[in-house]
Amino acid sequence: MGGYNIYKMQKKLKKYIDEARYVHTLGVMYTAASLAMCHGADIERAQVAGLLHDSAKCIPNSKKLKLCRQNNIVISEAERKAPYLLHAKLGAYIAHEKYHIEDPEILSAIECHTTGKPDMTLLEKIIFISDYIEPLRSKAENLAEVRRLAFQDLDKAVYITMRDTLQYLKRENASLDNQTVVAYNYYKEIIHGREET
Ligand code: DGI
Ligand code: FE
Ligand code: FE
Numbered sequence: 001m002g003g004y005n006i007y008k009m010q011k012k013l014k015k016y017i018d019e020a021r022y023v024h025t026l027g028v029m030y031t032a033a034s035l036a037m038c039h040g041a042d043i044e045r046a047q048v049a050g051l052l053h054d055s056a057k058c059i060p061n062s063k064k065l066k067l068c069r070q071n072n073i074v075i076s077e078a079e080r081k082a083p084y085l086l087h088a089k090l091g092a093y094i095a096h097e098k099y100h101i102e103d104p105e106i107l108s109a110i111e112c113h114t115t116g117k118p119d120m121t122l123l124e125k126i127i128f129i130s131d132y133i134e135p136l137r138s139k140a141e142n143l144a145e146v147r148r149l150a151f152q153d154l155d156k157a158v159y160i161t162m163r164d165t166l167q168y169l170k171r172e173n174a175s176l177d178n179q180t181v182v183a184y185n186y187y188k189e190i191i192h193g194r195e196e197t
Contacts, residue, residue: 004048009099013051017058025054027134028127035126038151042123049109049127052099056090064090078177085177088114115179116162118186125154132161140164159187 014022032050036043056064061083067090068075079085092111095101109127112120116128132140133147140146142164149157162184169176 002044004044006044006047006051009048009051012099013055017054021054021057024134024136025051027136028053028130031130031134032126035130035150035154036123039122039126039154041126045103045106045123046126046130048095048101048103049106049123050130052095052101052106053091053110053113053127053131054087055094055099055110056087057084059087059090067093076177076179078175078180081175085114088112112179115177116158116183116187117179118183120158120183122154125158129154129157129161132165133157140168155187156191159184159191162187 010026013025017025029047029050032046033043035041036046059067064083064086065075065080067073068086071093073086073089073093075086079089089111091113092107095110096107101107105121105123108121109124112124113127113131117124120128129146129150133143133150137143140161142160146157146160146164149160162180166176166180166184169180
């Protein structure tokens with residue numbers, strides 16, 4: 001494990017995603033590295049996961065569905081209705097197949113970066129939050145608060161991110177993935193339970 005050639009992965013990735021996505025990806029990579037420094041996670045793993053988290057983002061939706069069927073990747077009800085969600089699972093698949101990432105921690109951080117999940121590892125939380133707060137992001141409400149919390153209270157940052165994302169999705173009448181809802185309830189419980197005492 002370790003000893004990744006990040007520069008080489010960057011050059012390869014650049015050919016498969018558009019420029020805006022690539023610049024976002026670099027933002028996530030450096031934000032993840034900073035959060036790893038802050039919280040004592042492995043910096044290199046955070047960079048690799050950040051770099052590759054959206055590696056499947058620019059695959060056309062029809063091809064996403066096809067790749068999942070061909071590789072026995074389970075498609076949830078919400079993913080069938082909104083196939084862009086599959087870029088997370090497929091991102092982990094591509095990291096493994098095309099970038100030869102074997103580290104299950106990196107792969108799972110990529111896999112759950114869009115919906116989150118209950119009881120995430122430190123690296124999973126770092127990637128989930130980095131995606132939301134990287135410097136080029138600007139639209140989410142409470143962004144300044146989440147950016148500050150990310151370095152001070154990671155679980156609370158995760159909770160606020162999930163709460164606000166769910167609120168946004170409901171407003172947009174988007175189909176909710178079960179994992180998005182289950183993850184939110186888990187972190188809501190943690191934060192509310194903590195603040196009652
Ligand atoms: O790939 P990015 O744009 O960098 O970010 P992302 O992978 O976090 O995807 C962002 C979008 O995914 C965001 O608009 C919220 C949306 N999303 C998260 N959970 C769900 C969802 N969309 C639907 N339809 N259902 C969900 O459960
Ligand atoms: Fe993504
Ligand atoms: Fe992203």
